[in-house]
Amino acid sequence: MFPVNLVIEISQRIHRVTLPGEKPNYVRDPESFLTVLPSNLHDVCLALREFPDYLFDLPLQMTAVDFINEKVFELVYYLYSSKLRQGIIVKTQVPRTAPEIESVSDIWPGMDWQEREVYDLFGVKFRNHPNLKRIMMWEGFSGHPLRKDYVHQTDKYDSGLEIGTPGLDERGVPIP
Amino acid sequence: MTSGFDILHGLRRHKIVGGELFLTTVDFFVDWGRKSSIWPLTFGLACCAIEMMASFASKFDFDRMGVFPRPTPRQADLLIISGTVVKKMAPAVERLYQEMPSPRFVVSMGACSNCGGPYYDSYSVAKGVDKIIPVDVYIPGCPPRPEALYTAVQTLQEKIDAYWDAGKQILKPVPPSEEALKKINEAAISARGS
Ligand code: SF4
Numbered sequence: 625m626f627p628v629n630l631v632i633e634i635s636q637r638i639h640r641v642t643l644p645g646e647k648p649n650y651v652r653d654p655e656s657f658l659t660v661l662p663s664n665l666h667d668v669c670l671a672l673r674e675f676p677d678y679l680f681d682l683p684l685q686m687t688a689v690d691f692i693n694e695k696v697f698e699l700v701y702y703l704y705s706s707k708l709r710q711g712i713i714v715k716t717q718v719p720r721t722a723p724e725i726e727s728v729s730d731i732w733p734g735m736d737w738q739e740r741e742v743y744d745l746f747g748v749k750f751r752n753h754p755n756l757k758r759i760m761m762w763e764g765f766s767g768h769p770l771r772k773d774y775v776h777q778t779d780k781y782d783s784g785l786e787i788g789t790p791g792l793d794e795r796g797v798p799i800p
Numbered sequence: 801m802t803s804g805f806d807i808l809h810g811l812r813r814h815k816i817v818g819g820e821l822f823l824t825t826v827d828f829f830v831d832w833g834r835k836s837s838i839w840p841l842t843f844g845l846a847c848c849a850i851e852m853m854a855s856f857a858s859k860f861d862f863d864r865m866g867v868f869p870r871p872t873p874r875q876a877d878l879l880i881i882s883g884t885v886v887k888k889m890a891p892a893v894e895r896l897y898q899e900m901p902s903p904r905f906v907v908s909m910g911a912c913s914n915c916g917g918p919y920y921d922s923y924s925v926a927k928g929v930d931k932i933i934p935v936d937v938y939i940p941g942c943p944p945r946p947e948a949l950y951t952a953v954q955t956l957q958e959k960i961d962a963y964w965d966a967g968k969q970i971l972k973p974v975p976p977s978e979e980a981l982k983k984i985n986e987a988a989i990s991a992r993g994s
Binding site: 760776781783 | 887888890915916923925926928932
């Protein structure tokens with residue numbers, strides 16, 4: 625169900641574009657983000673696309689941020705309405721230990737590959753995704769490289785002297 | 801009647817009536833053909849490929865050296881690794897190299913394909929294309945200008961010369977005797993009907 629108290633908040637968070645041809649001006653301001661609970665995300669997204677005041681029909685992008693100290697992944701959705709010329713950013717947080725959230729690829733098919741990318745690089749699982757498998761990394765790759773605690777396993781294409789190789793300092797000199 | 805060496809070493813030129821006579825060895829001729837028609841594969845990997853494309857276009861016009869991109873590895877002599885070799889692409893690069901007929905040459909263009917370049921500490925970039933295939937010429941730069949690629953082609957031509965010179969004793973062309981030249985001249989005169 626769509627949480628009713630969000631309606632006012634949404635209307636405050638929308639970035640309106642008045643001049644034709646102008647792009648939404650996203651500012652790095654906490655007030656410009658709409659933060660929702662992960663359990664509400666799918667309903668909110670459906671409302672954002674369908675309600676005549678919102679009509680966010682264009683998913684610009686989605687990505688994730690790894691907040692390793694807070695032990696959460698923050699998922700960020702950039703939405704835009706091509707009919708009403710307005711934009712909004714939706715954020716939600718899932719725990720790092722069991723990162724799982726409802727897929728929005730049934731609402732915007734364009735989110736399909738974006739979610740696969742977040743799954744590939746961060747390991748966030750998207751429920752009811754039609755084809756959740758790796759998109760960037762090759763078959764047989766293990767791990768999720770954009771996680772901040774990712775440890776790279778040296779393979780045959782590496783020289784073994786990279787920063788972060790276990791047992792070597794950042795100049796590639798073995799640590800005694 | 802004069803005879804002398806052309807500026808190309810190993811090519812003897814004799815003036816005869818009605819034209820000129822060139823004498824050479826098969827080795828030299830094949831060698832000359834090889835280095836004057838280095839056909840690279842149409843294959844670009846990253847931003848360096850933009851410079852490579854500019855080299856083939858009209859401003860730098862590598863066609864004047866016989867460098868002319870081919871669409872299939874079966875017809876290519878040269879593989880220009882122009883860009884970042886990511887680990888996902890590396891098996892495909894290796895396979896393209898194996899599909900090229902011998903003799904085949906590899907030019908590694910730019911910092912990325914030499915050693916990983918700006919992405920040295922990345923999890924997904926191979927630390928140099930020489931981890932998978934042998935390389936003949938390395939070009940430094942990020943990206944190298946078309947002039948640098950030009951130098952690489954010249955270096956490769958010198959190397960092709962050196963490969964065959966080193967491999968076997970090249971037979972120097974023997975100048976024809978005065979009598980033989982006389983006969984050739986007579987034949988040329990009678991052929992012209994004068
Ligand atoms: S060497 Fe520089 S220009 Fe060439 S592919 Fe790498 S980053 Fe791009």
